[in-house]
Amino acid sequence: MKDFSGKIAVVTGGGAGMGREMTKQLAEAGCSVAICDISEEDMAGTVSAAEALAPQGVRITAFRADVGKEDQVQAFADHVRTAHETDHIHLLINNAGIGGGGSFVSDPRESWERTFNVCWYGVYYNARAFMPMLIAADEGHIVNVSSVNGFWASLGPETPHTAYSAAKFAVKGFTEALITDLRINAPHVTASVVMPGHIGTQIALNTLREFGDNSAIGGGNEEYEAAKARGEMFRDNAITSAPDAAKVILDGVRAGQWRILIGPDAAALDEAVRATPEAAYEGDFGMDVFASLREAVRPA
Template sequence: MQIEAGQLAVLTGGGTGIGRALALQLSAQGVHLALCDVSAAAMAETRSLCLAAAPAGTRVSTCVADVSDEQAVLAFRDAVRAEHAADHIHLLFNNAGTAGGGSFVTGGRADWERTFNVDWFGVYFCARAFLPLLVASPVGCIVNVSSVNGFWASLGPDVPHTAYSAAKFAVKGFTEALLTDLRVNAPHVGCVLVMPGHVGTSIALNTYDARQLTPEQVAVMRARMVKAGAPVADLPDDAIRQLMHQRAIDFRDKAPTTADQAATTILDAVRTDRWRVLVGDDAQRLDAMVRADPEAAYEPAFAAAWRDANTPRG
């Protein structure tokens, strides 16, 4: 699909990370944007950055909306139609996401369902709300952001990761099923499945502030770190909190792929009509490893091989 000035793109999670990078690249080309996020401040900053570099006349609207709430999504859709005087859109990026909900067995139900609802139902509700506007367009594309955890439900053999992985598997399956559904019922609309590896975003920082962890949560983190061999058994709780906070910062700042690089990869896929997009060399390596031996993918030896494959040499 050609991405052209004057088109209208709807983008969830537009306040930070890949969402902001997509917004900047699209608006620089003169694409009008309708952004939603849970943070009004982050979106205001994105909007300001976009307008500063966009061609004159480029519109950027914002709406505070939690994509796990269908009524909020419908209100966002209605705002898009009103603010852009639009009866159709050209691009829908289902990018909003959150982390959390690690253990189904021992974790709290509220945290688990919050993660699953944002990461899966956010995609579902937005697709339901905006797909008719895509179908009404002469040409359109829906871009759904899954994850490498959409084909490998793991952070390692000792770290439960059920809510996020289950949601991202659902996004992957839904998008692959849409290929046939759209080909049969709306062949002028394409879809793209995005599976990023480690991209430098603030998802960990945005999910929760580790400095506010309860004593019970600290105990869980401490036990996990001790099991992994970290010498933290005797550290005070505040030291554990600061370690976790620093890990979230390092996840953003020391990633092998930047958000801008990820956005470029995604938009190149839209332009070249590629439906399956692995973002980052680490995503490519992991995909090959899982496909080569799927039954071993959740064994300790696989995780060790994966860590070794991603350890810098020299």
């Protein structure tokens, strides 16, 4: 898919972060976009920003949907058919995600399954709902956003990270398996898996919004404020910005890449895990990789 002009794209989690930036860049390239998110306020900001960049004739629509619930995903697909007056789409970007459910042992089952459902079933349900519309197009492409936690299931030795990592491993495996499936059964449709490192998005803040009552984070207002501060730091001190990440993804689609790593941290961690997989969960493995990366990019 060398050119997005005149195409129709679907972006989940389009209210903020990479979803918003991909919507803006697609619109500017002449692509109509249908986004979904759980925040109508966030989506309104995306629609306004995208419409300001879009040439005449490009349509940007928004639909409130929880991607972890199949009936809402199906309703989103119906919205796309009606609002864009189409029986097909060209690009599906499964971007929506949250964190949470870090410990399988000690965290509430409900929070664990909520994170897993958004990050895995959100991809699965949308792939099911929109695959017929991708196949109906003359060319189609599905982009599934995994993570570095789709090949390294850790945030370091002191932090359990099971629900998100399990979901992102599933996304990676599903997308890689789709390559052969599509080649055999729908050769005009292709797939890419995206594995971002630390990107400047609101995922930590959105996770806090999802689970942010005091009981969910295990403490009082002080702990909530500390979690909020960490979320803002994650957003504001990233190695790669959301606009840059969006560009890498869309350039990867244009280049026909099935495996898209985003950020020098993702590349360094991927190389380290492949080189010494049995050491990946010992000591400060990931922290050492990131420290080496910071040393390498430090100005002379």
